[in-house]
Amino acid sequence: MPIVADGTSKWKLYFVAVAFTLSIGFSFFGIKKCVPFADTLTIITYRYIAALIGLLIWVLVCRAMHVWPTTESGRPRAKLYQTAAFYILFMIFQIFAMFYATSIEGAIVYATVPILAKIVGRITLGEKSTKLQMIFIVLTVSALVILVILNATDIHMNVIGLIIMTISSLFMACQNVSARYVRGVFRPIEITMTIVIWGGMIFIGASIARAAITGNWEELISPITHSTFIIWVSFLGIFCILLSAQFMAYMLAHMEIIQSTVFSSASTLVSIIAGALILGEPLRWYHYTCGVIILAGVVGMILAPAKPENAGKSLEDDMNRQ
Numbered sequence: 001m002p003i004v005a006d007g008t009s010k011w012k013l014y015f016v017a018v019a020f021t022l023s024i025g026f027s028f029f030g031i032k033k034c035v036p037f038a039d040t041l042t043i044i045t046y047r048y049i050a051a052l053i054g055l056l057i058w059v060l061v062c063r064a065m066h067v068w069p070t071t072e073s074g075r076p077r078a079k080l081y082q083t084a085a086f087y088i089l090f091m092i093f094q095i096f097a098m099f100y101a102t103s104i105e106g107a108i109v110y111a112t113v114p115i116l117a118k119i120v121g122r123i124t125l126g127e128k129s130t131k132l133q134m135i136f137i138v139l140t141v142s143a144l145v146i147l148v149i150l151n152a153t154d155i156h157m158n159v160i161g162l163i164i165m166t167i168s169s170l171f172m173a174c175q176n177v178s179a180r181y182v183r184g185v186f187r188p189i190e191i192t193m194t195i196v197i198w199g200g201m202i203f204i205g206a207s208i209a210r211a212a213i214t215g216n217w218e219e220l221i222s223p224i225t226h227s228t229f230i231i232w233v234s235f236l237g238i239f240c241i242l243l244s245a246q247f248m249a250y251m252l253a254h255m256e257i258i259q260s261t262v263f264s265s266a267s268t269l270v271s272i273i274a275g276a277l278i279l280g281e282p283l284r285w286y287h288y289t290c291g292v293i294i295l296a297g298v299v300g301m302i303l304a305p306a307k308p309e310n311a312g313k314s315l316e317d318d319m320n321r322q
Contacts, residue, residue, distance in 0.1 A: 034229055045204055047233055048200040050234045082178055083179050140298060184315070
């Protein structure tokens with residue numbers, strides 16, 4: 001990938017991409033640590049509380065150092081809100097899916113996000129991919145699905161769960177495409193802030209409403225009496241929501257959709273390796289085989305970018321034509 005017009009080097013992009021992959025990859029480990037103390041809605045609520053606290057500190061530090069970017073007026077902010085809404089809808093449907101499907105089944109469906117994003121991006125933005133890119137993305141996704149299936153001990157796909165997970169994955173694909181579309185008009189930090197603030201209000205509000213209706217405030221409050229929960233939910237909020245949203249928005253501002261989303265596939269491989277190194281889970285022959293194929297696919301995607309003229313339309317282009 002060449003150095004882009006704004007001076008962003010390929011090495012900076014690769015660093016962000018690797019940081020994003022590691023953040024998402026270790027999120028599965030963090031969730032495992034939180035599950036004994038709270039249910040899914042409570043965990044995600046405290047994740048957003050941690051993300052909001054991290055965002056507040058970030059803004060205060062940047063303003064104190066006079067490096068917070070100024071905002072321009074006259075921009076179509078509805079497009080920014082749409083981008084954030086897709087991400088939040090992805091998380092909402094993901095929560096609903098967990099009532100019908102296991103995390104293993106969800107991982108299988110989520111593995112299709114790069115392909116879904118490619119299809120949506122081609123239809124809505126006209127972003128084109130080369131045949132070589134398509135070979136690498138199919139190779140990566142196929143290896144990931146096989147890895148998840150072989151690594152699973154029990155898969156009983158529920159039709160309702162499958163439908164909800166597919167909708168969830170489609171929203172994530174739409175979010176990736178929308179974030180790519182608004183590049184050049186809205187900064188990555190603006191996308192991140194909108195996701196964190198809106199998501200925080202929705203999930204905190206949902207948890208409070210549930211506690212008020214059921215009268216079970218203990219379920220909401222008791223998790224924060226455990227230091228282990230506080231540590232890991234803080235990691236999930238700061239690294240796996242705040243920073244990962246920032247990393248992904250940055251990648252989509254400078255990379256093609258199909259290149260950016262393929263790094264999500266590598267995150268599952270990271271989670272399996274983390275499980276082996278930290279939790280002592282076994283690594284079998286298919287972990288190594290599929291791992292090599294996934295890495296080959298990711299590297300292939302990096303080395304086989306499409307031509308600049310195939311990048312697809314952007315909000316900035318549409319605004320300039322008006």
